[in-house]
Amino acid sequence: MPKLSYLKALNRALGDEMNRDPSVFVLGEDMNLALTNVTAGFLDRFGPDRVIETPLSEQGFTNFATGAAMAGRRPVIEFQIPFLLLLVFEQIANQANKFSLMSGGQHAVPVTYLMPAAGWRTGWGAQHSDQPYSIFAHMGVKTVMPATPADAYGLLTTAIRDDDPVVFFGPLASLGVREDVDFAELAPIPLGVGCVHRKGTDVTVVAIGHLVHDAIAVADELADEVSVEVFDPRTLHPFDWTGLAASLEKTGRLVVIDDANRSCGLGGEILATAAEEMRLIAPPRRVTRPDGAIVGASPELDVALQPTREQLVTAIQRVLKYGGDAA
Template structure:
């Protein structure tokens, strides 16, 4: 970045997503958006508001209610030279298109021996905490991380919501961008105007500390920040926002844990085989001699996401995170 100050605007996270789409569609005529209600309605969260009016119905396309058809159409568009940005209206609505994602989207570069890039972006609101009905609250990141050939980004701030989405659109490979709906309209921050990129594969130290590292992504980052604040004075907690789950910034993760000697990983998804398990395994393999205690996980539970009356019991909370910190410090 140059020494010249970058002009910024205070935006909500969902406004930053919208800003990124406006900038990237204006910058590159091959970028288009498609999904359910993305055009006339502007998306159920208004993340695509104004795109159809500005760029026309051929570049902001309302589709039928068929997630498999939406992603299948994006595959064809991509092969014809377009850079499609697909919206899955909610996290669990993406499951019907897993076949397309795993069988085609993730394999075409390999299948063609590197002759064909596959710049598809699949963006979706994810996670709970908004009192939504069934199939509107999942945290499915591990499905996509486990799919070879697909990158996965999860912003937690408005600046990264814009920067990671723009980087994903410009990337030659498919990227799934999970946008935490819990903080769509509660996270507000300074966002650079115009073109702005956040590097894929680079974590962010959201809060510096010396006693324990709290590792999180998406909506769990502000939970960890509040937990660190609640512990302040007694415990110095570092909060590491992974930002990109694949590629994972192993260097920053290992450096943070080597500084603090302790780690708690916080995820919204169910516990078994969640991405927190991958983080814990990596630390066991490469940082075992730096650890002063076990790597603890604070997670959702191994049940379907509950109805809204129970979701506060399901989701990781400040209290659950601070309890885990005290346990690892007492080890």
């Protein structure tokens, strides 16, 4: 069975949708150079009318994409570094995401904002290492962050076909992940549907993005001591609360590992919703970046700020100290 990398899955999904639907086009900076490799080969395949090199004016071409979408096209904007999404936050959250409601459903705005390199890596720099996905989820923008190549293919396909704006985060740490796939079975994946990567009965670990792979490794490491269920939401908004509730019905214990800052992060929202509405027999815990963390200042400090497998093991051990049945 052939292997598919995460990065190649993005390339394949975008290319397949451009082949399928002539209204789909891609725009952004360095498109002609395919700097991130997401659009590798596209200029020759689709030509400059559908692979559009833009000026260094993110707010300008993001608004351009909104207008193109309202006129019947399906733009995909590629942003190379996460902070660029903060430059265009108003254009996405306050304009594109509200036009359908404000027009009484008369205008759809099917724009996909593709961020194929979210998060931190050595040397990425303080202004390039943020994880702003919680901000978009907070504002009600459809937000996805798949962890595996097959999910990246399926969710990018769905995002492009969706009639609403969708922000797609591809974690830097997942870009090199490869998995065996049957290309004939690659298919769209519905938004708002999570998946269980590893079944368990003692504790549910909700892992976001590339941390899914760390959670699976920890579950394997602890297999002789504890049965860990690894739940991947895949879509951060809408979130699969039904899937999480089903998992907690079995385990009653919850740990979230989230590669974003602690305060006002998605990890805190998951814990709060579970505490309000779901079966818990122990206080839940979260593993995140520290409060107000600014990553990208020095290599040693950067490493110290990242959520780790060791922290996840400690959190799992702490929730296991509590027993009994839910009230």
